[in-house]
Amino acid sequence: MVERYLKAGSLVEAMQFLNHYEGRARVVAGATDLWVGIKNHNTKAEAFVDITGVDELKTVEISKDYIRIGSGVTFHELEKNVQIQKNLRALQEAARWMGSPQIRRMATLGGNLVSAQPAADGMVAMSALDVAVEMVGPDGTKRRTLESCYKTFGESMIDSSREIVTAFVIPLHNQAHSYFGRFHLREANALPVINCAVGAWMKEDGSWESRYILAPLGYHPARLRAMEDALAGGLLEERELYDTIEKHIEELTFRTSLVRGSAEFRKQIAVQLMHEQIIRLWYNHEQEGESDAKH
Ligand SMILES: Cc1cc2nc3c(=O)[nH]c(=O)nc-3n(C[C@H](O)[C@H](O)[C@H](O)COP(=O)(O)OP(=O)(O)OC[C@H]3O[C@@H](n4cnc5c(N)ncnc54)[C@H](O)[C@@H]3O)c2cc1C
Incomplete structure (x- = not known):
């Protein structure tokens, strides 16, 4: 009570x-x-x-090296923020597709993490961005990786009776790009059948680091590490890229779900969606992250 x-x-x-x-x-x-x-x-x-x-949870601060987004920033604010649009495209696209206008005006980024839904749109996008999660609790302030904030399905490691997530800190890497894609069966308030995010940036030694994220698969947004390694060698011809993505996604275990469809159907969508986003990433395309296959 x-x-x-x-x-x-x-x-x-x-x-x-x-x-x-x-x-x-x-x-x-x-x-x-x-x-x-x-x-x-x-x-x-x-x-x-x-x-x-x-108020201190509701600001978006940008410096030379990073963007710090308060946990209380809403999805509506994320969608409209010029710095997010310019620097964190995946997050802006996720904010645009999330929920409905009414939900986006209330829902915050902090709640999106602590609710720990594996396909939470904001966290799928964040997973492609090398983010650190800042929080305060009885032992003071600390930072965690995003992945380490998940305990199990629908349960996070953050104890919201004692701790408060304060911010998400994203480094502004050299030549960073990121994109988000989502397949859903109607316009608003629809669960993603599949969502994905991709990100890449240049490291100090001139090599590239990439993130390929897919959900829902396990209890948190899944980072496809084997595919990151397989695609680390440089640009592939489009057919070869498609085949590589298909091979890696084929090995993943999808569940058949009454609301999201059969495992086989979702696997096919995942390949197409991931392929579209990697093409955008590699060639820096500007179209929105919605699949052509959307009904
Ligand atoms: C109709 C509907 C449609 C939706 N559609 C989508 C969708 O398309 N995509 C999507 O990702 N989600 C969706 N959601 C889920 C929800 O809107 C998001 O997860 C949202 O980001 C939650 O944020 P909130 O601020 O409302 O959290 P709240 O409901 O206020 O809190 C959620 C949990 O987080 C804890 N919490 C909140 N903030 C903090 C903090 N700063 N520190 C510590 N603990 C905290 C609370 O104690 C609670 O346990 C939908 C929900 C509804 C009802």
Whole structure:
């Protein structure tokens, strides 16, 4: 039974509220996931600590070396932010395809991580961006890799009764590009049948680093490391690229799902979607990350 709804005016105050309740309160941001949990009686807390009034969680800062996005930035704000559009294309495209206009105005990036859905659009895009997750808890502030924030399906390593995700920090690598693709069966509020993100940047020694991300596969966005190695040798001719992607995706285990379709269908979509995004990445195409195969 929730007894108190506490609206924090600063990060310090939010932490004071959480500390006071010693694990019996829960952070609330846009509440788009939390309300579903409350309706289904899955969310138990004595108090909610609303962080939507905490200004320091709502900024996008850019410096010479990195972009720091506050955990309270909404998907609507991500979609419209000029720096995100310019520097983090995958994230901007993910924000555009996520949910519906109403959901995008409320849903935050922090909640997208802590809800730990394997195909959460924001986190699929983030996985292609070499991001570090910043948080504050009883032991002070710390940084984690995105992958290490996932515990199991729908459960993150972040204890939102004691910890607050504060920001996502993305280095501004040399010649970095990233793109996002999504296949869904209707325009808004549709689960992705498959979503994917790709990213590449030049390292200091002049070689390239790439990320190829696909979801939903396991309990977090899946990084296709073997395919990264296979494609590290330089540009391939288009047919050869397609065959390499197909070979690697063929080896992955997809589940048949009532809402997302058969494993075989999703595998075919995954190959096509990944191929489209890698072509965009390699040739820096500017078209939007929506599959031509969308119904
Ligand atoms: C109709 C509908 C459509 C949707 N469509 C999509 C979609 O297309 N793609 C997609 O990715 N998601 C979708 N979602 C899921 C949801 O909107 C996102 O996951 C959203 O980003 C959650 O953010 P929030 O701010 O609403 O989180 P909340 O609901 O406020 O919180 C979710 C969880 O995160 C915790 N939390 C929130 N912020 C923090 C923080 N800063 N630090 C610590 N813990 C925190 C809360 O305690 C809670 O456990 C949809 C949801 C609905 C209801």
